[in-house]
Amino acid sequence: MERSVQCQRTFSSAPAASHPHHRRRSPIGPLALRFAPNQQPLDFARIATSSERGRKGMSSNLVFASATELSLDQGVENCNLPKGDMWSVHKFGGTCMGTAERIQNVANIVLGDSSERKLVVVSAMSKVTDMMYNLVQKAQARDDTYMTDLDDVSEKHMLTARILLDGDDLAGFLSQLHADISNLKAMLSAISIAGHATESFSDFVVGHGEIWSAQMLSYYIKKCGRPCSWMDTRQVLIVNPTSTNQVDPDYLESEKRLEKWFSQQPADTIIATGFIASTPKNIPTTLKRDGSDFSAAIMGALVKARQVTIWTDVDGVFSADPRKVSEAQILKTLSYQEAWEMSYFGANVLHPRTIIPVMKYQIPIVIRNIFNLAAPGTMICPEENVDGKRLESCVKAFATIDNLALVNVEGTGMAGVPGTASAIFASVKDVGANVIMISQASSEHSICFAVPEKEVKAVSDALESRFRHALDAGRLSKVEVIHNCSILAAVGQKMASTPGVSATLFDALAKANINVRAIAQGCSEYNITVVLKQEDCVRALRAAHSRFYLSKTTIAMGIIGPGLIGGTLLDQLRDQAAVLKEKLNIDLRVMGITGTRTMILSNLGIDLTKWKELQKEEAQVADLEKFAQHVHENHFFPNTVMVDCTADTRVANHYFDWLCKGIHVITPNKKANSGPLDRYLKLRTQQRKSYTHYFYEATVGAGLPIISTLQGLLETGDKILSIEGIFSGTLSYIFNNFKGTRTFSDVVAEAKEAGFTEPDPREDLSGTDVARKVIILARESGLKLELSDIEIVNLVPEPLRENLSIEEFMHQLPKFDGDLTKERNDAEAAGEVLRYVGAVDVSKEQGSVKLRRYSKDHPFAQLSGSDNIIAFTTMRYKNQPLIIRGPGAGAEVTAGGVFSDILRLASYLGAPS
Numbered sequence: 001m002e003r004s005v006q007c008q009r010t011f012s013s014a015p016a017a018s019h020p021h022h023r024r025r026s027p028i029g030p031l032a033l034r035f036a037p038n039q040q041p042l043d044f045a046r047i048a049t050s051s052e053r054g055r056k057g058m059s060s061n062l063v064f065a066s067a068t069e070l071s072l073d074q075g076v077e078n079c080n081l082p083k084g085d086m087w088s089v090h091k092f093g094g095t096c097m098g099t100a101e102r103i104q105n106v107a108n109i110v111l112g113d114s115s116e117r118k119l120v121v122v123s124a125m126s127k128v129t130d131m132m133y134n135l136v137q138k139a140q141a142r143d144d145t146y147m148t149d150l151d152d153v154s155e156k157h158m159l160t161a162r163i164l165l166d167g168d169d170l171a172g173f174l175s176q177l178h179a180d181i182s183n184l185k186a187m188l189s190a191i192s193i194a195g196h197a198t199e200s201f202s203d204f205v206v207g208h209g210e211i212w213s214a215q216m217l218s219y220y221i222k223k224c225g226r227p228c229s230w231m232d233t234r235q236v237l238i239v240n241p242t243s244t245n246q247v248d249p250d251y252l253e254s255e256k257r258l259e260k261w262f263s264q265q266p267a268d269t270i271i272a273t274g275f276i277a278s279t280p281k282n283i284p285t286t287l288k289r290d291g292s293d294f295s296a297a298i299m300g301a302l303v304k305a306r307q308v309t310i311w312t313d314v315d316g317v318f319s320a321d322p323r324k325v326s327e328a329q330i331l332k333t334l335s336y337q338e339a340w341e342m343s344y345f346g347a348n349v350l351h352p353r354t355i356i357p358v359m360k361y362q363i364p365i366v367i368r369n370i371f372n373l374a375a376p377g378t379m380i381c382p383e384e385n386v387d388g389k390r391l392e393s394c395v396k397a398f399a400t401i402d403n404l405a406l407v408n409v410e411g412t413g414m415a416g417v418p419g420t421a422s423a424i425f426a427s428v429k430d431v432g433a434n435v436i437m438i439s440q441a442s443s444e445h446s447i448c449f450a451v452p453e454k455e456v457k458a459v460s461d462a463l464e465s466r467f468r469h470a471l472d473a474g475r476l477s478k479v480e481v482i483h484n485c486s487i488l489a490a491v492g493q494k495m496a497s498t499p500g501v502s503a504t505l506f507d508a509l510a511k512a513n514i515n516v517r518a519i520a521q522g523c524s525e526y527n528i529t530v531v532l533k534q535e536d537c538v539r540a541l542r543a544a545h546s547r548f549y550l551s552k553t554t555i556a557m558g559i560i561g562p563g564l565i566g567g568t569l570l571d572q573l574r575d576q577a578a579v580l581k582e583k584l585n586i587d588l589r590v591m592g593i594t595g596t597r598t599m600i601l602s603n604l605g606i607d608l609t610k611w612k613e614l615q616k617e618e619a620q621v622a623d624l625e626k627f628a629q630h631v632h633e634n635h636f637f638p639n640t641v642m643v644d645c646t647a648d649t650r651v652a653n654h655y656f657d658w659l660c661k662g663i664h665v666i667t668p669n670k671k672a673n674s675g676p677l678d679r680y681l682k683l684r685t686q687q688r689k690s691y692t693h694y695f696y697e698a699t700v701g702a703g704l705p706i707i708s709t710l711q712g713l714l715e716t717g718d719k720i721l722s723i724e725g726i727f728s729g730t731l732s733y734i735f736n737n738f739k740g741t742r743t744f745s746d747v748v749a750e751a752k753e754a755g756f757t758e759p760d761p762r763e764d765l766s767g768t769d770v771a772r773k774v775i776i777l778a779r780e781s782g783l784k785l786e787l788s789d790i791e792i793v794n795l796v797p798e799p800l801r802e803n804l805s806i807e808e809f810m811h812q813l814p815k816f817d818g819d820l821t822k823e824r825n826d827a828e829a830a831g832e833v834l835r836y837v838g839a840v841d842v843s844k845e846q847g848s849v850k851l852r853r854y855s856k857d858h859p860f861a862q863l864s865g866s867d868n869i870i871a872f873t874t875m876r877y878k879n880q881p882l883i884i885r886g887p888g889a890g891a892e893v894t895a896g897g898v899f900s901d902i903l904r905l906a907s908y909l910g911a912p913s
Ligand SMILES: NC(=O)C1=CN([C@@H]2O[C@H](COP(=O)(O)OP(=O)(O)OC[C@H]3O[C@@H](n4cnc5c(N)ncnc54)[C@H](O)[C@@H]3O)[C@@H](O)[C@H]2O)C=CC1
Pocket: 560, 561, 562, 563, 564, 565, 566, 594, 595, 596, 645, 646, 647, 648, 650, 651, 668, 669, 670, 698, 699, 701, 702, 729, 755, 756, 757, 758, 759, 888, 889, 890, 891, 894
């Protein structure tokens, strides 16, 4: 009597009975102990070793438990949960029970559990439940083949039992199976005659799968030398059906029946049927979807287990759907509430109702992979035992729901009018739609909510009709539907109350160029939910996940033009990638390399130690559209950058599109910034508007920090007066070396050979390359100039300007050596040198490119090699200009400049600096 009073208190009081003493006083524990007085503690040496298994014919290619490898109390140590409670509950699903061999594996795990007492809940062998449902359907449809199907079911169990069992147990099982099958035949035949099966008829038939699998496992464990009983949970587990096709356990009645069961069948290893139960009137029923997990949780609560282990075929709960996020990680712990939120948002976690029974007693649930015993699994446990206190651990996981629509009801007449929300949601309820998320700004002018896409038409029709008057009168301005939406939910303990978490989430989304349509944050503080366009959802998931979870900036890159600069960049990336990953957590993946004719693509990142070989072996026909699509969409990384290492205007013409798509662009190619002004301005506007980055440091002075210095001066409020200098590595080299008896054409050939020239050296000699740099700097300084506005001195001999290939040009150039030799000699005679200079005069809004003479002591005359020298005269650097000097062309320095733009991007995207 006293027991039942206590029992009632336990189950009817909502708050968790968390105190350990509470558990010890629970009725089942002491009772159960009383009925199993002879039990020896399990010793690991008794678990079948591999040689024993061999003897018993238990060969397996599954991962078997062994004394050393099997730790069944995974995570408990970390969790500080009170230990020593004697019951442990396991649940093995259909896959775990799929074959005789797998049932043996399950037995090994049960035998390996050192808990004093074990209650093992099993599902039917895989596919059997479906087969049983089919039988009922066929009988109802009067399709006689149910008879042969039932024979198949019987055969499957007979074959399995013959492998597992022998002697009396085998005979007993087979005779019971035979009797059950005869009963089922009679029942199915009755169903067939009636053409209808009641729910309890159907539940009775279907539940046999669990009965047979529980019997087989129990007899097998007994055969292994352990006393073991099987439990038909229909005798014990009492549930009441609810209106929503679910059931509510009657804990009080179940507990009474459990005590009775124990009094009749003392055993400390019990194999119980999952899924099935009875109503208070002893009518067979089932626990519906995920029923066996629920059975395990209820049984865990009834016996006050110290742990419930759900065995399945995955390593645990992932931080995001691993099919969408390749870097998703298994979570070590999750609080009950977090698990709840995750399963609500569609993650493959336990059904929320499975968590409720164990939550009351703070019993941890561990999800483990039966095929990978080395994986510790995920422990779902009370909040205070959850792992980690770091900021990142505030966000545990991300989940998404697709195929939603947003409904937005807007109007000034809503503010301060009680009952508007109620009227809106009453209409939604009337059409039976399920509201997934609600958001209302406190201005009360609009309320928006998400419903499944398939329900939105009915919802919007209902709202239009319900609010017809308000809409006509203008009190409501619209009922708007936004189709093709998805929800991304970030789930985590207290994340919403930790400063900086939502900022980080939204920053990650913004940087991936993802627009957020609606936001909701429950005051439960366990999730922040955002609504986005469905097409952005996977990218959003990856961006958010990589920001919080990997704390690593992963960038997918497409390299266009693996020529001198592109090729050198690829080699530099190859040599530096590991260091970047280890030291700065920057993970750079080259997803594709394309030239003019061929391209290579990879899903995870090209092995840069052999990109040249791959170009020969695995190349496909180049297609820039396909290339961009592959790099941007066909992988798991949130950030994409196109690195254009060509000198091609056609490639530059794609930047705008790429920026619109959220693809960052980095380039040493001058064509976009020195092309038509309107295109350039459009590009810059788009780039500023989106959260994409466009970096082009190497377009002027190669790796020298020219662009970044100029931007720094402007951004900090300095005013540029003029920029003047030698901007061409090629022409610098030529005039630095065009001395004594050397000919002009010889030095040009040398500059080309050294990799200083443009792909076509006439770009350099004509002054166009310098003019492009002048334009780039002028536009950066705010001038609106076209290339044609720049005066240029062209050094290409007139007859060689048109209709000649690069080779022919180089071949014919020596014929014209005389012209420049004369100029150089004249300058030398006057104690001067020739220098090819570019200038931007900001106040006059002009740019120029000239061949000028400088005295030998002028700084411009002091240069060597391919040196550039650039002087900024500004309001702050007025008397003494700010001067940058150094090699301004060449493969290594230019590729290095492009590379440092890539790292700048990584740092903008969140990598540590
Ligand atoms: N060489 C240098 O010192 C510097 C070069 N740059 C710039 O770097 C860029 C590359 O120069 P280099 O590597 O010297 O030239 P390069 O001629 O060696 O390489 C260009 C590569 O791009 C490929 N290409 C051309 N059009 C293409 C297209 N539509 N699609 C795919 N691939 C295409 C070519 O086949 C070639 O492999 C140029 O824009 C140049 O102005 C900038 C600063 C310094």
